[in-house]
Amino acid sequence: MSHLPELIRDLALILIVGAFVTLLFKKLRQPLVLGYILAGFLVGPHLSLIPTVTDTSNVETLAEIGVIFLLFALGLEFSVKKLMRVGGAASVTALVEIVFITLAGFITGRLLGWSTMDSMFLGGMLASSSTTIIIRAFEELGVKAKHFTSIVVGVLIVEDIVVILLMVLLSTVAVTREFEGTGLLLTIARLLFFLILLFVTGIYLVPTLLKKGKKLLDEETLLILAIGLCLGMVVLATKAGFSAELGAFLMGTILAESTLAEKIEHLFKPVKNLFGAIFFVSIGMLIDPRTIVEYKWEVMGVTLLTILGKLVSTTSGALISGQTLKQSVQVGMSMAQIGEFAFIVATLGLSLGVISDFLFPVAVGASAITTFITPYMIRNADGLYEWIETKLPPRWIKALNLYSSSTQTIQTEVSWKPVLKSYLSLVIVNSILLLTLVFLSINFLHPFLGKYLVSQALQRGLTLIITLAVISPFLWGLMAKPPDKMAYRELWLNKNYNHGPLLTMEFLRVMTGILLIGFLVNQLYSTLTALLIGVPLIFVVLTIFSNRIQKFYHRLELRFLNNLNAREIYATSAGTKTGSRTEISSSIPGFNLAPWDAHLAELEVPQQAAYLGRTLQELSWREKYGINIAYIRRGEKILYAPTRSDKLFPFDRVGLIATDEQMQAFFPVFEGAETTVSDEQVIEEIAIQNILVSEHNKLTGKTIKDSRVREKTRGLVIGIERDNERILNPVSSTVFRRGDIVWIVGDKDMINKLKETPPDLLDSADLPDTAGKW
Numbered sequence: 001m002s003h004l005p006e007l008i009r010d011l012a013l014i015l016i017v018g019a020f021v022t023l024l025f026k027k028l029r030q031p032l033v034l035g036y037i038l039a040g041f042l043v044g045p046h047l048s049l050i051p052t053v054t055d056t057s058n059v060e061t062l063a064e065i066g067v068i069f070l071l072f073a074l075g076l077e078f079s080v081k082k083l084m085r086v087g088g089a090a091s092v093t094a095l096v097e098i099v100f101i102t103l104a105g106f107i108t109g110r111l112l113g114w115s116t117m118d119s120m121f122l123g124g125m126l127a128s129s130s131t132t133i134i135i136r137a138f139e140e141l142g143v144k145a146k147h148f149t150s151i152v153v154g155v156l157i158v159e160d161i162v163v164i165l166l167m168v169l170l171s172t173v174a175v176t177r178e179f180e181g182t183g184l185l186l187t188i189a190r191l192l193f194f195l196i197l198l199f200v201t202g203i204y205l206v207p208t209l210l211k212k213g214k215k216l217l218d219e220e221t222l223l224i225l226a227i228g229l230c231l232g233m234v235v236l237a238t239k240a241g242f243s244a245e246l247g248a249f250l251m252g253t254i255l256a257e258s259t260l261a262e263k264i265e266h267l268f269k270p271v272k273n274l275f276g277a278i279f280f281v282s283i284g285m286l287i288d289p290r291t292i293v294e295y296k297w298e299v300m301g302v303t304l305l306t307i308l309g310k311l312v313s314t315t316s317g318a319l320i321s322g323q324t325l326k327q328s329v330q331v332g333m334s335m336a337q338i339g340e341f342a343f344i345v346a347t348l349g350l351s352l353g354v355i356s357d358f359l360f361p362v363a364v365g366a367s368a369i370t371t372f373i374t375p376y377m378i379r380n381a382d383g384l385y386e387w388i389e390t391k392l393p394p395r396w397i398k399a400l401n402l403y404s405s406s407t408q409t410i411q412t413e414v415s416w417k418p419v420l421k422s423y424l425s426l427v428i429v430n431s432i433l434l435l436t437l438v439f440l441s442i443n444f445l446h447p448f449l450g451k452y453l454v455s456q457a458l459q460r461g462l463t464l465i466i467t468l469a470v471i472s473p474f475l476w477g478l479m480a481k482p483p484d485k486m487a488y489r490e491l492w493l494n495k496n497y498n499h500g501p502l503l504t505m506e507f508l509r510v511m512t513g514i515l516l517i518g519f520l521v522n523q524l525y526s527t528l529t530a531l532l533i534g535v536p537l538i539f540v541v542l543t544i545f546s547n548r549i550q551k552f553y554h555r556l557e558l559r560f561l562n563n564l565n566a567r568e569i570y571a572t573s574a575g576t577k578t579g580s581r582t583e584i585s586s587s588i589p590g591f592n593l594a595p596w597d598a599h600l601a602e603l604e605v606p607q608q609a610a611y612l613g614r615t616l617q618e619l620s621w622r623e624k625y626g627i628n629i630a631y632i633r634r635g636e637k638i639l640y641a642p643t644r645s646d647k648l649f650p651f652d653r654v655g656l657i658a659t660d661e662q663m664q665a666f667f668p669v670f671e672g673a674e675t676t677v678s679d680e681q682v683i684e685e686i687a688i689q690n691i692l693v694s695e696h697n698k699l700t701g702k703t704i705k706d707s708r709v710r711e712k713t714r715g716l717v718i719g720i721e722r723d724n725e726r727i728l729n730p731v732s733s734t735v736f737r738r739g740d741i742v743w744i745v746g747d748k749d750m751i752n753k754l755k756e757t758p759p760d761l762l763d764s765a766d767l768p769d770t771a772g773k774w
Contacts, residue, residue: 006055013051014059014281017043031133031371033340036277037364040284047289059282064351066279067344068248072230073272074160075252076265080199080564089321090154093331096317097155097310098162101126104309105302112298117174118356121349124170125363126306128163130339130371131156137334137375146663148330151318155335163341164249165191167348171243174354194240195250197432198233200560202254207563210258217260223267226255245344259566283343283364286350292361299365306370307377310336324404325397326385333381337370338363419502422483427509430478434471434516441467442523460524467520473553476546479513481553601663602633603670605652617644625666628718630655630745657718657745689751693740705732715746 018039025035043053053059102123109119134156138149172187206229210217217225230251237247255264292299315332319325342363349355389397446463453459605612611619621627632639632646633653639646648654658666691709693699699707704717720727720734721741727734736742744751 007058010053010055010059011062011278013043013053014039014278017050018277018281031130033130033280034368034371036280037284037287037368040281041287041289042284043281044285044287046287053285056285059278059285062275063279063282063347064244066275066277066282067347068230068234068244069268069272069275070279070344071164071245072248072252073265073268073276075249075254076256076261076268078157078160078249078253078256080253080257089318089323090151091158092321093151093314093317093323094155094158094162096320097313097335098127098159100313100316101306101309102166104305104313108301108305112301114359115356117349117354118359120173121170121345121355121359122302122363124163124166124345125342126302126309126338127166128159128339128341129156129310129335129337130374131160133337133339133371133374134334137378141375141378143378146330147659148323148327148334151321151323151327151331152334155314155331159339160341163345164246167345168243168246170345171348171352172241174349174352191242193432193435194237194242195246196429197436198236198250199254200429200433202233202251203257203563204556204560206251206254207258207566208559210255210260211566214260219263219267222260222264223271226264226268227271229255243348245348257564257566279347280340280343283347283360287361287364288357291358292365295358295362298358298362299369302362302366303369306338306366307336307373319400319404322404325388325400326382329385329388330378330381333377333384334374336377337374338367342367419483419505423505423509426477426481426483427512430474431512431516433474434478437471437474438467438516438520438523441470441520446524464521464524471520472549473556475513475517476549477553477557478516479510480546480550601656601658603654603656605648605650605654606670607650609648609650609670612649613647615645615647616642621666621669625658625669626662627656627658627666628716628745630657630716630718689744691742691744691751693736693738693742699736699740699742700738701735703733703735704730707736709742709744710746713744713746713750715744715751717742718745719743 018036021039021042022032022035025032025038041047042050045052045056105123105126106119109122110116114122134152138152143149168191169187172191210225230248233251234244234247237250238244255261258264311332313332314335315328318328318331323331346355346360346363350357350360441463445466446459449459449462453462616629621629629642631654632642632648633655634649656663656666691699699709704710709715709717717730720730720736720743722737722739
């Protein structure tokens with residue numbers, strides 16, 4: 001009889017038991033993650049009812065691969081542009097919650113007498129909630145179309161990113177034992193440097209590689225290449241002193257921006273599911289019921305800390321971000337559980353040998369309890385809000401509502417945002433690239449030339465010349481590339497500002513470039529030589545070759561931007577939409593009309609609806625229920641701001657703007673239609689934004705119809721704020737007044753273009769003649 005390796009026997013046992021247990025959990029409508037953990041407990045060393053795993057070391061190796069693949073898959077589902085669209089409310093809420101619960105976890109651990117590392121890892125484990133469990137609860141409870149879900153999903157996105165960074169910091173601190181002071185700050189700075197450098201270079205190189213070889217990449221080759229790139233980045237990250245998980249996630253985010261992202265995600269899903277199942281089963285194998293019983297009070301304490309701490313911190317964060325008390329309580333009640341990341345963080349601590357064995361079962365026990373009560377927490381959110389409302393003094397309620405309204409209607413000087421963003425991106429990205437190239441030059445190029453050149457002067461001079469030739473485009477980008485031209489010009493000409501802040505920013509970036517030049521020359525020559533000869537010489541060279549350097553920089557920049565936006569560019573040119581990745585439509589960041597507590601949700605028209613074929617004028621939904629139809633999505637076509645004569649047909653997806661109460665009243669009219677998911681391209685195309693009527697545009701004194709705002713944005717004016725009053729659904733004869741804040745839902749790019757269009761071009765724009773529609 002041939003010899004059968006123990007690993008094959010163990011894999012058969014793990015997968016068979018895992019399959020049967022998860023089938024049972026699906027039948028009971030419970031999270032599959034808990035099913036895998038239970039399966040691991042059944043085949044683990046602490047229970048002997050069935051055969052147990054024997055080759056634990058190889059299973060642990062497979063589990064480590066599972067963690068890497070889980071983080072790689074998360075990166076594929078993630079997009080940097082998605083994070084940019086999360087919005088301020090979700091970001092503020094997430095940061096308040098993460099800081100509070102992490103510190104609370106650390107303090108609780110210390111009060112329990114745990115070690116510093118145990119306490120730190122407890123804080124890290126509590127920092128995230130479970131996206132899978134929360135979204136499933138939203139679906140089962142039928143609350144996906146409510147406003148608060150937009151904040152919850154945004155918070156989950158921010159949580160994922162922050163927890164990954166926390167994992168890197170925890171692993172670094174565990175190795176270096178740097179708990180405070182400059183050492184920790186240097187670790188954070190090195191982490192940010194590493195992330196930006198690899199992301200920028202990765203976006204520049206990897207999508208180009210996939211594009212060049214697209215014709216040769218069949219499904220098998222593409223999958224192998226994607227996994228190879230993932231593991232390659234893992235090796236690079238570990239060589240740089242960071243965790244393997246960070247490398248996997250980073251490569252996933254890079255591939256997520258390519259045109260093959262959906263295909264890679266589809267091909268990789270079975271691999272992720274297989275190794276992910278092994279990982280979660282391996283977690284169950286570590287559970288010792290005797291330890292859980294021994295530390296039962298600690299389990300209960302961590303559970304209460306999770307529920308109360310996350311409820312209070314998330315609710316407080318939502319209130320600070322400007323949400324109403326009701327929505328804040330709903331958000332807080334949704335987030336009160338421990339997510340799958342807690343297991344990954346705990347496994348990291350065990351693999352590094354820096355946490356105690358009891359911490360893992362404590363985290364698993366608390367996670368199981370909080371997972372099971374999550375649907376009940378969400379269901380009773382409204383009841384908790386009503387109870388709080390009866391206990392708080394009326395003046396507090398009034399103050400909170402006033403704060404919420406004023407926070408979300410504050411009009412900032414929008415021109416500063418693109419200017420500051422432009423300056424920061426120019427300085428940070430170019431500085432990082434410059435430092436990297438200088439480091440490579442001094443540590444590799446200079447020694448290499450020293451092997452072949454006897455003269456030290458020639459060696460240094462040649463190193464300086466070659467390095468200068470390589471870094472010159474980035475020096476120009478750092479010191480001379482103009483920021484956002486239109487916003488900069490508007491600020492410069494605005495009499496409300498002096499030129500001091502703008503000149504200061506110019507001075508600071510030029511000084512940054514001079515310091516970097518001095519740093520380079522100082523590595524090769526004396527400080528005096530660098531200041532008196534090197535820096536002036538480099539400025540002369542940059543001036544002489546300025547045009548060539550500028551053109552080369554623009555080519556590099558164009559390649560990077562094309563790769564970063566490749567999916568959107570491809571979708572536009574092909575006349576299709578990207579989007580195997582999905583979002584809850586009510587979760588679209590920015591899709592909340594704050595002054596009226598309204599948001600956007602997407603409903604799919606049922607096949608047997610009674611209203612099929614009738615015009616919107618005949619249905620009169622706006623008049624009866626107060627809802628606005630923002631768009632109708634029919635196949636690959638989007639009909640923005642449909643007219644009264646438009647009709648609805650089976651399987652149309654209708655974007656509706658309404659409050660939670662209006663949505664609830666309208667659902668029966670839609671004959672039990674369920675909210676559906678909306679693909680990412682639609683999220684990017686449709687937006688709710690506001691425009692301030694001022695002297696910088698020619699809207700003052702014009703009616704909505706005469707201003708042609710609707711045509712210019714392919715959108716719908718859904719509200720006007722005027723003198724602390726709110727006009728919802730204004731008629732087309734409403735006249736704009738100076739100082740009005742006009743809320744529009746429509747094509748995002750066209751709204752932004754309208755904001756950026758100089759006043760003298762507003763009336764001369766080449767627009768389609770669609771005025772008769774209104």
